[in-house]
Amino acid sequence: MLSFNILVAVCLGYVALLFLVAYLADRRARAGRLGWLRTPLIYTLSLSIYCTAWTFYGAVGYAARSGLEFVTIYLGPTLVMIGWWGLLRRMVRIGRAERITSIADLISSRYGKSTLLGVVVTVLAVVGTTPYIALQLQSVTLSFSVFLGDAGQTEAPQEIGLWVTVGLAIFTIVFGTRNLDVNERHHGVVTAIAFEAVVKLIALLAVGIFVVFILAGGVGPTLDMIAASPVQDRPVIPSRWITLIFLSAAAFICLPRMFQVMVVENPEEHHLSVAGWAFPLYLFLMSLFVIPIAVMGLSLDPGGNPDLFVLTVPLSQDRQGLAMLAFLGGFSSATSMVIVAAIALSIMVSNHVVTPIWLSARRGGASISGDVRDVIILSRRISIGAVLALGYLYYRLSGGSTALAAIGLVAFIGVAQVLPALLGGLYWRGATRTGAACGLVTGFAVWIWASFLPSFGEGALLASTVFSDGPFGIAMLRPTALFAIEGFDPLVHAVFWSLALNAMVFSIVSLITFPSPMERLQGVAYVNIFRHSEAARGWTGGAAEAEDLLIMAQRILGSAEAQSLFSVSAAEQGKSGYLPDVTPDFLERLERGLAGSVGSATAHAMISQITGGVSVSVEDLMRVADEAQQILEYSNQLETKSDELQRTARQLQLANEKLMDLSVQKDGFLSQISHELRTPMTSIRSFSEILMDSDNIAPEDRQRYASVIFDETQRLTRLLDDLLDLSVLENGQVTLDMVDIDLREVLDKAVATSQMPGASDLEIVRSRAEEQITLRSDPDRLGQVFINLITNARKYCEADNPCLTIKVNAASDGVTVDFIDNGAGIPARDETLIFEKFARLSHEHRAGSAGLGLAICREIMSRLGGAITYLPGQGGAAFRVSLPRIDAA
């Protein structure tokens, strides 16, 4: 019989061996002689931490209770591994490109380096992993007690759990936090785990071969035995079968410890092609003998605990050595899981919880080299201790109950909540941070309610009335029958609702929210990871991604300009589309383009950062780009302002030119007017002097002189009247007296007024029928225009028999009155002048005209809303007066 002391000695020896293996591997790695440490074999074996003590001992118990269903726990990971090309390769590639340190980091980094998401995933991982660690401690303690019970000793096995915890904490702290490698690689730990993988495989295979070939007597008899055993009757339930395969696949991807060994510790991407078949083979071998051992255990010891058949079967046959080997297998399963889980969790806790809090508490400029480094290592060590202490506490509090055994699948469902956010982040650019956070929280809440709390049993944490009637009597929310749908298997129920609601909330919120620029950049980087990086290019050299450059350039240059720059460069390289190859020439050109906007130094820094290969600190780039954007906006504003100034200056210049013109016009007017006044004044003065100085003037002369003076005075008065009239009209001070008038009456009056007695006879031709039109206008002013035109014709028509034809023509839009005489007309070059002030055609100078008549007519007509124009080609001088048709009201 194995005494307790021998057992402890063997355990200590095994642990010492582990320390040695880890130490040697670490030393080798430090010396740079990685060699076999980086082989696909080690990588594949390290994945075996999926097989914990729960699967090592528990699989047999599971098979004894539920038959073939136990195999689903291995089939899920098998499907993931044989499909490595689709998913795992992408995860590993991203993990290396973005220097991902944990699954929380992957999620947080994908969604714009969100601290919130990092914390959520970390909490989820801690809550999901702690019971699992407790489970490992329980299995180790149980396996000890098997030996002790067998040996008749009654040492308190609880102590063992404590010592195992302390031992694991020391190992993990020593080898898990020795260095703060940017890549988070732990060669010592990985090698020790690979070693443990071999131990547990050999142990299980040894027990299995012993059972099949020695106890049962070969393969055939074993199959017969299975057919005769109660295992034969265990049902295969399709919904559970499918759900469990799916769940184990999801957990295999999402478990923090699996992510750690699969992605973070992955040395070479192409190792996946080996692990893609070798790890399923490992799982296959691990489960090959599970049913035979279960069947044998049930037949040998029907009342025994099926979870311990791996130990009790060899012991019952008195195979101490085999039992010892099996014990070590279980021990190594438990320890390897706890070690890696503690490392993975400590990385998450320190990176996503402790460090952000510490940095924000410090507020100072912490230099990354010294102080932060120490803080991180310290927080890692404390986290490891805390995680293990939590696991131990959980184990002690749950009292090693059977509820603990059920926690394995419950924990799987918990960590699987990361799946929608993970897959969405890897394949869907539209996935947003808000969506991921909402989905995670929803899934987490449903998991707690429908799976975690009920796992303690009815009446333990939740009152049994909650199970039968729902919380507060709300039947819709019963933990095992959400939405009042009953008849679900509890496991299927929890998996279905938690993941379905999680995925639904994630998708819907992602669809309706808008991602930040950072999220969008990361989304492109994740989803298009293979488009950027062909494996041949290698990672260390780094590759500037044309698309990344385009995104950055668009932020700085604006989309249109950046796109044209890229497409022109692509065309020059003989490529179609927008993404040219990243050649030095292209980079130079792009840099010049950017330099125009942000200055050459910044442009160079930005480009070299992207092309530098090392994971781009996109955040920094964005900050620079944002600053540049601000500068651009500012300069744009300045440009707009200067445009405005230019416009104003132009307007001022125009106004000035106008003023100058007006001043010239005014000067011209003044000289004209003084000339017009001077001429009659001169003759008045001369004649009045003659009358004053000479006493003896003949009366007829005196009469003549006086009449000249009188005429000139009249002329002056008329001139002044006209000027006054014009100035009133031009200033718009005139008040028009608009009434309904008959055009014929106005014309009659005008003709009568202008028939001055003694003047040369002018024949006026009218067609009175057409003049019968009623208009709305000012009769006095309109009459003034007509009189003026008739008087002009009388004065200037040089025909022998002067004749004036007045034609009225009514159209729909207005009335025209044409005054056509039979004189010589007005030469074409003067036509534009006649309406100007003092524009008397000089050679026609006749007394009594100041040259203001037509100018006044023009002003009046424009006041009346009409016009007066010269009508050429009528066989004499012809003026057309157009009147608007304002109908009588």
Added chain:
Amino acid sequence: MRPPSEPLFVARRGYRRRRLEDAARLMPLLGAIVLGTPLLWATTTTRATIVFVFVGWAALIVISMLIGRALRHSDKPDA
């Protein structure tokens, strides 16, 4: 509107390589079909079911190994 970043037609070796990648992508589907098949007839853990599952599993491992090997082989000249 994104232009194709890879040539539309490739030479025979490239073509074979792409079909290998397709096969690798299809593996989970094949696995799901193989491992889902027992549900069509099995109601309990019978001998036949156990044998079917383990043989199917082994077949998946062998196929995955062949594809993985072929992929690595065709990868070499490029790298």
